[in-house]
Amino acid sequence: MSYALTLGNESLIARPSGALHWPGQQLLCVSDLHLGKAERMARRAGALLPPYDNRETLARLEAEIEAVGPRTVICLGDSFDDGASLAGLEEDTRLWLARLMAGRDWVWITGNHDPGPLDIAGTHRAEVQIAGLRFRHIAAAGGVGKADGMANAGGVAEISGHYHPKVRLAGKAWRCFLADAQRMILPAFGTYTGGLWADDAAFDGLFGPAALAISCGGTVARAMPKPRASTRSR
Amino acid sequence: MMQLPPALADWFTAKGWTLHPHQWEMLARAGDPATLLIAPTGGGKTLAGFLPTLAELTTSPAKGLHTLYISPLKALAADIRRNLRTPIEGANLPIRVEDRTGDTNYSQRRRQRADPPQILLTTPESLALLLSYEDAPRIFAGLQRVILDELHALAESKRGDQMTLLLARLQTLSPGLRRVGLSATVEDPPALARYLAPDTGILLADPGPAPDIAMLETDTPPPWAGGGGRYAIPAILEQVKRHRTTLIFHNTRAQAELFFHDLWLANTDDLPIGIHHGSLSREQRERVEAAMVAGALRAIVCTGSLDLGIDWGDVDLVIQVGAPKNVKRLVQRIGRANHRYNAPSKALLLPANRFEVVECKAALDAVRDGTLDGEPRGPGPRDVLCQHVLMTASSGPFDADALFAEVITAGPYAALTRAEFDATLDFVATGGYALRAYDRWQRLKLTQGLWHLRDPRAAVVIRQNLGTIIDVETLKVRLKNRAGGTPLGEVEEAFAATLTPGDTFLIGGQVVRYEGLREMTVEVSRQPGRDPKVAVFNGTKFATSTLLTQRILDIFQQDRWPDLPAHTASWLTLQREVSRLPDAHTLLCESFPHDGREHLVVYGFSGRNAQQTLGLLLTKAMEEAGLAPLGFVATDYATLIWGLDAVQDAAPLFDLTALQDGLETWLAGNAVMKRTFRASAIISGLIERSHQGRRKSGRQATFSSDILYDTLRKYDPGHLLLQITREEAMRGLIDFSRIEDMLGRAAGRIETRRLPRITPLAAPLFLEPGRIPVQGAGRERLADEAARRLMAAAGLA
Structure with missing residues (x-):
């Protein structure tokens, strides 16, 4: 749900x-896929993690x-775990990605990874604006628009990723969206x-004070007040 | 025979010391390739182990590492260094002794590698680290002797398994190496000897006088169920007053906390009493230890954290609260009292409930008869072997055939097949995945017949992750607004996650109120006088050993029980009249209605872990048979299941194959498996340890091992690490082997007694905490019935 x-x-x-x-624009947005993470760890002489993260991530994206x-x-952004990750993708993963992209506009926002x-x-962009x-x-x-000199009053709200927010609920950690009326941060979609x-x-x-955390990862997205640092010890 | 050098002999004479016979004997056996010395606490074991080395180094001084001493505790290594200094400095021997543990500073460690002392005292983890360096062959080339202290404790864990692999490595580097194992009393000396080396001579020291041990009987009979022994606090305080220093052992930290809290409320004389367990902060534990050594405490409430061989001075009484579950541990604990050779140790057992009276009696009998228990440990786990392969690769290229030949000289790995070894090596080198994804990025590569690290820089990370101790993620607990103050202790992160502000729990003997979480610290305030919400943190659940179980069943078969307290004897007599007492050859099940529900009790006597697993599996079988189970509860000796329909014959529920199938399905998504997987994944080098500091800042970079577990189960269910996880869980918390044993013993003799009402033996089970609900058809039927009654009451049916 x-x-x-x-x-x-x-x-x-x-x-x-x-x-x-975003039904109004027939748009789907995901963040931080980190494709190629296991391969990058291996390349850097770290542990050899189960090499199934790409297919698991793409299977969920396809669904x-x-x-x-x-x-x-x-x-x-952070769609790939580093600059060499794309080149390191297995052939079938590349084809799978191409199949998903076929017939639709696909925007890659640039991430720090x-x-x-x-x-x-x-399309490759540092950022992109659609409607508001x-x-x-x-x-x-x-302020949300300040980075490029736009006034907040313009009614432009912001959607971003990067932080991989998670929240505690019923004794378990859940990936979550964070949102208030002007800003939203998406959870990481990547498997690892x-x-x-x-x-x-x-x-x-x-x-702002009325921000929500919306937990996901199960079959239901549940909203709750976003836990705040300033109330952490109260 | 080796002589005691004159300098040392003179010094002993001057001090008025005479050697014990087993100490002379160790000198006589100095040249033997491997010797296991079994001696009671206070028997001068450590000196016995070191005497041949002191003699050799005095007679023919040589530079370089001569003897390596390995103890399971850092503190013990430091202790021994001080103790050795006395004879070495006293007799003016030309011997350099140093310790090397995680606490040793960097420059000292560097110097030790360049110029090793003659005697080095260390831990298995620090030895693994030393062996992972390229210069290991040079450091250990002249090694003459390795002394393993507290071998009985090491041999029960993965640290011991790792230790045997390190010994095999050392033997390769120094073929003339002699091994000495020092151990407290154990049940099966030959097994421990095989663990040490293939041809080990066993030396049994005089065990000393029999301990003075009895059951502490109180005016108030023990309660019907539960643990903690708080009913006996007046009697225990009385004992504390009568002795110099009393150790009060508990089986779990939570019980120790609850007991300590109530003991203080009753301690009207303000006797100095402390508490010591593994959840307390190091500072707090050290303060209690110091006060104890100084003789400033009259009693210490403690858990297994006090079990190992640190010298506790003036303890003259040990009280074990709750049935000891395991005779060997009891004997080793009793050894804490009167830590002097040739003086009997004094101990009291306090049964926590009516059933434990029988269990304590069984334990007393076992101690008197000198029989000890112990479960065979099974073959060496392969996650430890994975780490060993990585360690070996860090020190330099190796030949697979040679490494295999070396590994199977280690006791626990003697039965390892070449195929199993090759699978392990493949896992380390390539990841061992069905999808061969890492051809370019293999961790180990084969070049000209030798395996080596593809990227030598990987050695740094491998070294950081050596060791087999897996810390549970814990959070410090502090009083709010005392940011700089001493933490009260630590709780498991999982426990902290279940708290909501306002919850109260016990830590360090005080009731505190949970206020919130701040920067990885649990903030609390004092809340005296409130009832704590019982803290279930870190409760190690020991299962009663097979030996004790057998003895309990034997006691049940007596005609009368003149040596049991009257309240317990009459309880057993009544059970015999209305039903019967369980025995080892038949699996007794009782089925009866009580309080509007049907009940089934299975007296499996298989220990709590196995009885719990049995509860899960039987309720699943009952669900499938349409018997509508609603829940169950397990103890060391029985599982009680309640439901809507009566079980007339329990036998069909015990189909072993069906139980096994059920187990596989149930295990898959189980938290126990995920926890076991995490430990094995860290040990085998699949994931890195999370270091406290890094957890605070690194955050997004690390992810839960549960994700890896789920991914592997989905895409590579036959993977080596999943096999290892299953093996580990089966012999640990799941304890399925004891269910198999129980069914094997019964050999189809499963008797179901259908009775009109609850039986005396079953009654205490109804008071047990830890009831587990079953969410199945039974719940649906209850809901349907309730709805139908409501409809009928409203005239709508």
Whole structure:
């Protein structure tokens, strides 16, 4: 069961998978796929993790695409674990990705893990704005529009990734969306990804007092008040 | 025979010391390739182990490492260094002794590698690290002797398994190496001897006088169920007053906390009493240890954290609260009292409930008869072997045939097949996945017949991750607004996650109120006078050993029980009248209605872990048979299941194959498996240890091992690490082998007694905490019935 919310003036749906659906634009947005993570660890002489992360991530992405049928897909950055990850993809993974991309607009937002020019089809952007929503990898500190001199009053809300937020609920850790009326941070969609607790100080300046954490990872997206650093010890 | 050098002999004479016979005997056996010395606490074991080395180094001084001493505890290594200094400095012997543990500083460690002392005292982990360096062959080339202290304790864990592999490595580097094992009393000396080396001579020291041990009987009979022994606090305080220093052992930390809390409330004389267990902060434990050595404490409430051989001075009484579950541990604990050779140790057993009266009696009999228990440990686990292969590769290229030949000289790995070894090597080198993804990035590569690290820089990470002790993720507990203050202790992260502000729990003997979480610290405030929400953190659940179980069943078969307290004897007599007492040859099941529900009790006597597993599997079988079970509870001796329909014949539920199938399915998604997987994944080098500091800042970079477990189960269910996890879980918390044993013993003789009402032996089970609900058809039927009654009451049916 998904959770519907309004960001800026747009109606959005936070899906239990951790993907964001924007029905008004037939748009699906996912963040931090970290494709090639296991391969990168191995390349750097670290542990040899089970090499099944790419197929698991793509299988879940495919299921979301089939469920939503988006015209546009935005990957919010850190889609690849590093600059060499794309080149290191197995042939079948590459073909699988190409199949998913076929027939729709696909936007790769640049992330800190995958800054370079990527040799893959689709549109490559540092950030992109569609109607009243601006998509970028890392949330801009301060007012939402300030990074490029736009006034917040313009009604532009922001959607970003990067932090991999997670939250505690019923004694278990869940990936989560964080959102208030002006800003939303997506959970990591990649299989081999950890998280940052929702009450971490990194989120302090980004959200207003009415912010929500929307847990996902199960079959239901559940909203709750976002735990705040300042109330952590109260 | 080796002589005692004059310098040492003179010094002993001057001090008025005479050697014990077993100490002379160790000198006589100095040249033997391997010797296991079994001696009681206080028997001068350590000196016996070192005497040949002191003699050799005095007679023919030589530079370089001569003797390596390995203890399971850092503190013990430091202790021994001080103790050795006395004879060495006293007799003015030209011998350098140093210790090397995780606490040794960097420059000292560097110097030790360049110029090793003659005697080096260390731990298995520090030895593994030393052996992982390229210069290991040079450091250990002249090694003459290795002394393994507290071998009985090491041999029960993966640290011991790792230790035997390290010994095999040392033997290769120094073929003339002689091995000495020092151990407290154990049940099967030949097995421990094989663990040490293939041809080990055994030397049994005089065990000393029999301990003075009895059951502590109280005016109030023990309660019907539960643990903790709080009913006996007045009697225990009385004992504390009568002795100099009393150790009060508990089986779990939570019980120790609860007991300590109530003991203080009753301690109107303000006797100095401390508490010591593994969840307390190191500072707090050290303070209690110091006070104890100084003789400032009259009693210490403690758990197994006090079990190992640190010298506790003036203890003259040990009280064991709750049935000891295991005779060997009891004997070793009793050894803590009167830590002097040739003086009997004094101990009291306090049964925590009515059933434990029988169990304590069985333990007393076992101690008097000198029989000890112990479960055979089974073959060496392969996650430890994976780490050993990585360690070996860090020190330099190796030949697979030679390494295999070396590994199978280690006791626990003697039965390892070449195929198993090759699978292990393949896992380390390539990941061992069905999808051969890492051809370019193999961890180990084969070049000209030798395996080596593909990237030599990997050695740094491998070294950081050596060792087989897996820390549970814990959080410190502090009083709020005392940021700089001493932490009260630590709780498991999983326990902290279940707390909500306002919850109260016990730590360090005080009731505290959970306030919140701040920067990986649990903040609490004092809340005296409130009832704590019982803290279940870190409760090690020991299962009663097979030997004790057998003795309990034997006691049940007596005609009368003149040597049991009257309340317990009459309880057993009544059980015999209305039903019967369980025995070892038949599996007794009782089926009766009680309080509107049907009940089934299975007296399996297989220990708590196995009875719990049995509860899960039987309720599943009952669910499938349409018997609508609602829940169950397990103890060391029985499982009680309640449900809507009566079980007329329990035998069909015990189909071993069906139980096994059920186990596989149930295990898959189980938290126990995920925890076991995490430990094996760290030991085998699949994931790195998370270091406290890194956890605070690194965050997104690390992810849960549960994700790896789920991924492997989905895409590579036959993977080596899943096999290892299953093997580990089966012999640990799941304890399925004891269910198999129980069914084997019964050999189809499963008797179901259908009775009109609850039986005396079953009654205490109804008071046990830890009831586990079954979410199945029974719940649905209850809901249906309730709905139908409501409809009927409203006239709608």
